[in-house]
Amino acid sequence: MTLAVLGIGSNIDREHNIRTALDALSAALGPLALSPIVESDPVGYDSTSRFYNMVVGVETGQEFQEVKALCKRIERQSGRRADEPRFSPKTLDIDLLLWGDEVTSGDQHPILPHPDIERFAHVLCPLALLYPDATHPVKRVSYSALWEQRKTDLPALTVLPHSVLTHPAG
Numbered sequence: 001m002t003l004a005v006l007g008i009g010s011n012i013d014r015e016h017n018i019r020t021a022l023d024a025l026s027a028a029l030g031p032l033a034l035s036p037i038v039e040s041d042p043v044g045y046d047s048t049s050r051f052y053n054m055v056v057g058v059e060t061g062q063e064f065q066e067v068k069a070l071c072k073r074i075e076r077q078s079g080r081r082a083d084e085p086r087f088s089p090k091t092l093d094i095d096l097l098l099w100g101d102e103v104t105s106g107d108q109h110p111i112l113p114h115p116d117i118e119r120f121a122h123v124l125c126p127l128a129l130l131y132p133d134a135t136h137p138v139k140r141v142s143y144s145a146l147w148e149q150r151k152t153d154l155p156a157l158t159v160l161p162h163s164v165l166t167h168p169a170g
Contacts, residue, residue, distance in 0.1 A: 005098035009053040033057040035126035040157035053122040101137040121154035
């Protein structure tokens, strides 16, 4: 079994799309560990439509490519198009952030751990809240320590109560 850690975000019908993603992920993979939701401004473009983001973890016996394909299928089912610009409104965005302690790079493999962990508060904060003592496989520092180091350099966000998105998956 491998711990797969996924980042989930939406700023279009965000409650519905995230709930639907959680339902699909838990149906396909099993019980999910859920971070709190964070609300943040979009990155890379101007919009008044704020994002909801969260991190989920799941122990899985599936292969990396199977889980990645599942995430893309769930995104498409939410109405996401493959040709959307990276920095644009999203019905749903699901990224594989961590695959156990695997570290990869190069053209033939996705980069793991996902570089967005260090780039964006909306990824690092919920990751640190869900797995505070887990260690970044390259930095060799806990996610909570990494968040403490970086939080003043990253854009502000709001941690929302769990009641914002009630979900029975985890």
